[in-house]
Amino acid sequence: MASDPKFTAGETVRMAWLVARMAKRGIADDREYGGRVHQGDLQRKLDRIVEGARKREEQGK
Numbered sequence: 526m527a528s529d530p531k532f533t534a535g536e537t538v539r540m541a542w543l544v545a546r547m548a549k550r551g552i553a554d555d556r557e558y559g560g561r562v563h564q565g566d567l568q569r570k571l572d573r574i575v576e577g578a579r580k581r582e583e584q585g586k
Contacts, residue, residue: 530578543571 532540547567554562 530582
């Protein structure tokens with residue numbers, strides 16, 4: 526996997542917020558029934574932030 530791009534302060538804050546929401550969902554999930562909490566929506570948002578930072582770095586070169 527390629528190295529991560531440099532992130533702006535805003536991107537870092539948004540990523541931290543999404544990771545915290547993912548952790549909160551993970552804690553709220555009762556593992557007794559096999560982990561029914563879906564986190565794909567938050568993962569897609571996180572992926573879009575990383576891809577946007579990569580595109581920004583490529584345009585800056």
